[in-house]
Amino acid sequence: MAHVTMIHGIGQKPEEAALLAVWRRALAGGPQETRIDLGAKGVSSSMVYWADVLYPAPDPNVAAHESTDELETLKSDVGHIGHAITVNGAADPEWLARLAGRLLLEDPALDEPEYSVGSASRVEERFPLPWALKQRFLAAFLRDVHHYLFNVSWTPRAGETYQVQHEIRRRFVEKIAAGAERGRPHVVVSHSMGTVIAYDCLMRVPACPTIDALVTLGSPLGIDEVQDKLTPEWTRSDGFPAQKIEGDWVNIFDRLDVVAALDPELANDFRRGGLDVIRDIHEPNNGLWRHNLRKYFEGQLFRTELRRLLKL
Template sequence: MSTKGFFNIRKSKEPKTLVIGIHGLGNKPAHSLIKLWWKKSLLEGLKKTEGAPSNFNFAMVYWADIMYPQPLNPNVKDSDNELFIDEPYMPEPIQAPKVKNNIWHIVKHSIERVKEVIFLSKNGLANYRLPFDLVIRNSFKDLAAYYDDDKTDEQLLDHIPVKNLLRARLSKKIYTNRHKRIMIVAHSMGSLISYDVLHRLTSNYNIDTFVSMGSPLGLPILRENIAKEHGLTYEDGDMLPTPESIDNWHNLSDKDDHFAVYHCLAEFFAPNSKGVGPIDQLVHNDYKDWITENAHKSFGYMRTPEMGKILSDFLNKKPESIWQKTKRIFKKDAKR
């Protein structure tokens, strides 16, 4: 085989696009399993769009192991075991569970639901600093560790702040694939991590599409934390900047998702210099139709027709020409 032929083969095998997923709060199944479930969910959404590709290149930014020493285990059948998976991936249509949850399990879910409504609603405790910090520390371990450098588990985290570890994983994935067109799909707290990383990247990198799903970015105290973290001047009612690295931002939320109760992120995040800001869409997360009534579940978000259309548009987009790339580079230089 000639040298030219060899390089042509290498070039044809090199994927030009990459979808990066980053999960949200709480313990998760092992990396390989959650990655498989995410891709299956995204493929279900993709099939709902006419003319969509049948496959795509996917990578998972997995960070549950930073907070939890053991992943959730699909082989654990005892619903009281901390490694039991309450809501495994199920293909559409979601089937009724073979085994009904016991009374204690139902009560536990009901308490969690009430807590979400009281704490995360628009008039809830999340609007006030003292109760926010108190409830976060007691009920949302991951988020508390992300914002509290002094009280992390030193043995588990080896004295390194949680937020640095989480951000480093996404930053490394982006850097490693910087020559590709990238789409980031971020669920729940994953959207907060993504925002922080993308804001720090400024315009040195281009993220073609950012999708936030079930995002808590609209919560008042979280917006205040973001501003403080990035050294932004912020008073109640101020808008935060959309990261310069983003070319498209889609925000998906279900009206019954209490983590994403502030559905209109466009009210809180100003467009960047490219005119890009959040495009908000209400969707139907079908996991709220299952026994756990969870409108926040990532799998349900990813297989919505709206997500399928966003993913299809990203995959079908024609790559930039040399002329377009040159214009973009000169435009960046002119603004510096």
């Protein structure tokens, strides 16, 4: 039978088994006619878990990650990120400043926004959240993306130090290899920063096994600054990891998802032999926080695609 390997995004998460259970329940919830109960379908699953590489401890509030209060999950994700990063502390300050600027921030360490009236209105449209929560989320996003792409040496807890990219790559390759042994088709479902990790490993790590299909949800892969750090293997004309993805790459986004909003469509940035082959699908979520994993998992278009890829 089929196997799904999942990989989470930024933020503090519950421990691995609990997080995988949350994701499985999210797929099995929502409208009766679209639910996907992996266990009932005989589909096995696993989680590429990397939160402990960057965050001091697992989030003990598992219930927050299943809450119908969308902001409760976000608060739990970014409430305890440990040390944030500032532009001056970055491996490449100019790179981080550009990325922060594109996310409508001058520096993730700012206490208050300083914008013109027009800019402030755009911030509110993209981030319809309390400023303190926006600040914590963006600090987590910038820190996690930077530390992975620049392979920063990081000590999340006393006595444990990781080369961030090396360690997370190792875990991804290990889980993909194990997943391939458990069933086919083997589909990778990734969210947020997890989409960057999945792409990086599939495109840039020769030891990574092949998969049958890739699903990216709320991906920042369209951002120029992210793409810049995926070279030389990535090129716009031939960036599709054809040697590792034997079937489809499906990219699902909400245009009001702040992580994906800068460039949500990936087909024109990750072509295969100059041709657009990625299936870009706009599926609007709802509410204030459109990046929420649970909302993506409840999407009818996403579930239709996942059923197709798993041959259910």
